[in-house]
Amino acid sequence: MNQTQDIKDVLHSTVHENVKPVKVIADEIGISSNYLYRAALPDDESGVKFPIQFLIPLMKSTNNYSLLRHIAKVSGFLTVKMPLMTANKKDELEIVDEYQDATVKVLKALKTFFNEPTSINYNLVDQALLDVMEKSSSAQKYCEKRLLGQLEMEM
DSSP states (O other), X not given: OOTTOOHHHHHHHHXXXXXXXXXXXXXXXXXXXXXXXXXXXXXXXXXXOOOGGGHXXXXXXXXXXXXXXXXXXXXXXXXXXXXXXXXXXXXXXXXXXXXXXXXXXXXXXXXXXXXXXXXXXXXXXXXXHHHHHHHHHHHHHHHHHXXXXXXXXXX
């Protein structure tokens, strides 16, 4: 996500640059496709406002949460995807390896950005930092379940 984007640009990207056609997205969230198409135009070309009550259904339909991340970032917050514990039935060494790989990637991205602070390098470091935060959240959740003895048995 670009630092200089406004919410209309992110909405446009979510709706118009999705693998699903606008009509399918509109049907899934319960809004007319014409209205959705016009509400998601950049630079407020149409004057149509996107209804906030359709924001969560839109993100779920498109499986694109860049709007949530944009709102959080503009408001001074971070978003981290909550891990699903069913996906964490991995070997503990694999969890450690994935976390280590993510942190090494962040360090490389930070070094690259500090040597050459471009918007491309910023986006790379931003994504790497978000990834390591998601891995941290996942590891924390796994450790909590392990401490409480709530891990599922593997067969």
